[in-house]
Amino acid sequence: MQPGMPPPPGYQQGPPPGAPQEPVNSHMGWAIGSIFLFWPLAIPAIMAASRCNAAVAAGDYMGATAASEDAKKWAKxxxxxxxxxxxxxxxxxxxxxxxxxxxxxxxxxxx
Incomplete structure (x- = not known):
């Protein structure tokens, strides 16, 4: 992408570098707790929560948000x-x- 060009449709750019970001809830506690209710769906919830934590550590805010929503869906x-x-x-x-x-x-x- 060239400077000054608008981003392609569907492209979401995160906040500018150095801007404060709201914390991402990984829903790891809920995912672990749901193991006692229905473990076949709790395992994907735990995996998604782990992906969320890894994405936060890597600075990937969009990936962390997507993994957080995925963990929430499976835990629910x-x-x-x-x-x-x-x-x-x-x-x-x-x-x-x-x-x-x-x-x-x-x-x-x-x-």
Whole structure:
């Protein structure tokens, strides 16, 4: 690109060198926490959060922001699916206990 020429369409230029940048949240804590809910989607979240931290260390603000959004997406999916899975498991367990108690109660009262 020549000086004085406008950037090509779709090109995003970061802030000028030396300008203060807002911190990028890597969502590493959320990604690690989501391992306990649904690990198959938590692993890509952890990998994206690691890419975010590496990009921040390298000074790549745009790459860090993209990796942060990717980590947030995967951690959110892992949290939602994991919460639904455990919620369903709890409902099924409660129904199982109620049916079991009802079966034991009816069996003990018949002679």
């Amino acid at each position: 999916l892992a949290t939602i699916i994991g919460a639904c899975w455990y919620g369903l498991w709890c409902v099924i367990s409660i129904i199982w206990v109620i049916v079991g108690v009802a079966a034991v109660g009816s069996a003990s009262t018949s002679y």
